[in-house]
Amino acid sequence: MRIYAICVYLFLYIPIGVIALFSFNAGRHASQLQGFSTKWYGKALNNPFVMDALETSLMVAFASALFASVFGTMAAVALQGIKGPVRTAFDLLIYVAVMIPGIVIGIATLIGLVTVFDQLNPLIASIWPNGFEPPKLRMGMGSLIAAHTMFLMALVVIIVRARLAGMDRALTEASSDLYATPMGTFRQVTLPLIFPAILAGFLLSFTFSFDDFIIAFFVAGSETTLPIYVFSSIRRGVTPEINAIGTMVMGVSLLMLITAQMLLRRGGKKTK
Amino acid sequence: MTHRTRNWLLLAPAGTWFLVMLIIPLSVVFIFSFGERAPSGGVVPAFTFEQYANLPARWTAFKNTMTLAPIGTLLALLIAYPLAYFLAVKANPKWKTILLVLVIVPFWTSILIRSYAWIFLLGGRGIPALLEWVGLEGIRLINTPFAVLVGIIYGYLPLMVFPIYVSLDKLDKRLLEASSDLGAKPWRTFLQITLPLSIPGIATGCMLVFILLMGEYLIPALLGGGKVFFVGNALVDLFLQSRNWAYGSAVAVALVAVMLITVTFYMRLISRLGASREDVSIM
Numbered sequence: 001m002r003i004y005a006i007c008v009y010l011f012l013y014i015p016i017g018v019i020a021l022f023s024f025n026a027g028r029h030a031s032q033l034q035g036f037s038t039k040w041y042g043k044a045l046n047n048p049f050v051m052d053a054l055e056t057s058l059m060v061a062f063a064s065a066l067f068a069s070v071f072g073t074m075a076a077v078a079l080q081g082i083k084g085p086v087r088t089a090f091d092l093l094i095y096v097a098v099m100i101p102g103i104v105i106g107i108a109t110l111i112g113l114v115t116v117f118d119q120l121n122p123l124i125a126s127i128w129p130n131g132f133e134p135p136k137l138r139m140g141m142g143s144l145i146a147a148h149t150m151f152l153m154a155l156v157v158i159i160v161r162a163r164l165a166g167m168d169r170a171l172t173e174a175s176s177d178l179y180a181t182p183m184g185t186f187r188q189v190t191l192p193l194i195f196p197a198i199l200a201g202f203l204l205s206f207t208f209s210f211d212d213f214i215i216a217f218f219v220a221g222s223e224t225t226l227p228i229y230v231f232s233s234i235r236r237g238v239t240p241e242i243n244a245i246g247t248m249v250m251g252v253s254l255l256m257l258i259t260a261q262m263l264l265r266r267g268g269k270k271t272k
Numbered sequence: 273m274t275h276r277t278r279n280w281l282l283l284a285p286a287g288t289w290f291l292v293m294l295i296i297p298l299s300v301v302f303i304f305s306f307g308e309r310a311p312s313g314g315v316v317p318a319f320t321f322e323q324y325a326n327l328p329a330r331w332t333a334f335k336n337t338m339t340l341a342p343i344g345t346l347l348a349l350l351i352a353y354p355l356a357y358f359l360a361v362k363a364n365p366k367w368k369t370i371l372l373v374l375v376i377v378p379f380w381t382s383i384l385i386r387s388y389a390w391i392f393l394l395g396g397r398g399i400p401a402l403l404e405w406v407g408l409e410g411i412r413l414i415n416t417p418f419a420v421l422v423g424i425i426y427g428y429l430p431l432m433v434f435p436i437y438v439s440l441d442k443l444d445k446r447l448l449e450a451s452s453d454l455g456a457k458p459w460r461t462f463l464q465i466t467l468p469l470s471i472p473g474i475a476t477g478c479m480l481v482f483i484l485l486m487g488e489y490l491i492p493a494l495l496g497g498g499k500v501f502f503v504g505n506a507l508v509d510l511f512l513q514s515r516n517w518a519y520g521s522a523v524a525v526a527l528v529a530v531m532l533i534t535v536t537f538y539m540r541l542i543s544r545l546g547a548s549r550e551d552v553s554i555m
Contacts, residue, residue: 005358005371008351008429012378015389015426022392071285078282081275086283093290100298101487101531103504104524107511111304111521112297150293153286182278204380211382214489214504218511227384234388234494238395246385253381261373 016250023243040244050245053229057210060141060225064148065205071149072156073198077190079157080164090157097154106218109147113139113219139221147219148209155208156201163197164190196263203260207253305521313515323522330523333506334530336492340417340502341485344424345432345478351425352432352477357466359433360440361448372437379430387423387494394419394495415497423491428484432477439473440466475542479535486531503527 023041027034044050079090097105117137128134171193175185213227220228226249233242305323307315327334359371378386393399394413403411413419443466451461489504496505503523510520 001354001358001362004354005363008355009374011426012375012429015386015393016378016381018393019385019389071289074282075286078279082279082283090283090287093294096298097290097294099483100528101483101504103487103489103507104301104528105294105297107507107520107524108297108301109293110511111517112300115300116296146289146293150289153289157286182275207380211380211384213382213384217508227382230384230388231490234391238388238392242388246382246388249385250381254377257377257380 019243020247020250022240023247025240025243027240040240041248044241044244044248047241049224049229050226050241053224053226056141056223057226060144060148060216061206061209063145064152064209065202067145067149068152068156068205069198069202072153072201073160073194075153076157076160076164077186079161094154094157097151098158102151102212102214103218105147105151106215109143109215110139110218113143139219141220141223144216144220144223144225147215148205148212151215152205152208155205156198159201159204160194160197163194167193196266200260200263203256203263207256207260211249211253301521301524304518305525307518307521309516309518313517315518315521323519324526326519327522327526330503330506333501333503334526336500337486337488337502337504338530340420340424340500341482341488344421344428344485345482347421348425348428348432348481349474349478352429353436353470353474356433356436356440356473359437360443361445361466372434375430375433377430379428383427384490384494386427387491390419390423390426391494394422414495415499417496417500419495420492420500423495424485424488427491428481431480431484435476435480436470436473439470439476443469471542471545475538475545479538482538483531483535486527486534 022033024036024038025033026037026039075090079087117139121134121136124137125134167190171189172185175189176182180188211227212225213231216225216228217231226245230242230245230249233239303317304315306319306321308318308320308322310316355375359368359375363371391414396414398413400411400413403409447465447469448461451465452458456464487504488502489508492500492502492505493508507520507523507527510516510523
């Protein structure tokens, strides 16, 4: 039994380990180890395409994680005190957002937004004062952030709601019995208790957005995110530079994850 | 500000966002699937079932998805179950958490990079080169259904282990002791107590993995090399290469429909299994 478990762990970690190992390979060939070197990291970090893609990915991940955690938390808190059709509708929306395959979300966002933009652009141009260049709505970073936010909002609602459900009702009741205003109760009792869950939701959202390929592939327009860059490089062939980028990407995700896990754990203990 | 207004204000941003970025886009896909392809690449509004009638043209993609997704799910289950059992029942409690985290972590790191690792390992100078060294020559691994299955198992194993672990961990260990005290052999205890009680975990794991596999694009694109392709690959081709939005929308609607039908059917089956489980636990 233990031997079996060790084998599965090896299966899970050898491929990741091989990538990390070869990223430090001094040789130009991706398949032969020829001494230790960090030159591929230097090369990746000096490649303007990689840095541009990284910057786009970080901005998109930060913005969508921020929007998702703020609006998702607001919705989760409101849904706590609501029953009836509105609650059912939101539950259904969250279910749909999570269930529909990412690729269908990507396609729908692409053709939905392009169709809406095609209607809106002439309208904007017609009401724009003469002599000024009218703004043109098109696919790009904005549409990508909007699409990621939609999906991640559903994720944050699920995480924060789980924490709210596990919270001791007596605490908020005690607070209002002691004449705290609803806002005061929220700020001084509810928010501190659910904050770890919100932060964990933010970090998981950030990781998801940073790693997402398929939605970005459809929605990013002319922007290139890091996964899109890596995907098109892989298509051109395996290089040590991709190993270095891959190792860095996994390192970043790992850091985020460990932090999120610790937050969820610590917060879980506090509410009990 | 009343309670009601406050709740409405809190829900407004999320609600608007879902409307603009989920409901409208999905409706557009649905409407376009009944349209006709415009010469310029867009869609001419119409009400025709022509696109749906053409679906058999992409039959191979559906066939591949509907065979490799269930096979991949089943293989992942067979590999995951013993590990989940080990973690829940046999593992040293001191190491349990860290071992569990080690299973989950890969799932949250980029699936793109993890699939890429297998291009590296299965490609000409990876495992085939090792096999050649021991005398097995001319074995091709990359761009085969095998490679796609390896990628699937590798990608989704963590997602399968976790729910099974949760259901096995909740299992009352006294039941196992009682069973062995009453003289049952270990395998009988497993078949009559452990396995039936872990069915909810198995069901959740299989459903999660299966749903994600139905929309898979990256694994077949990277490890199937255009020879083994899923519906996801057909969709990318239709929307980003040939720009046939009307037909592509019909394929997307068909994918979601097949998914919903399979999942509904599957849930029915599971709840029936769950119903028969009651007798087992009474026994």
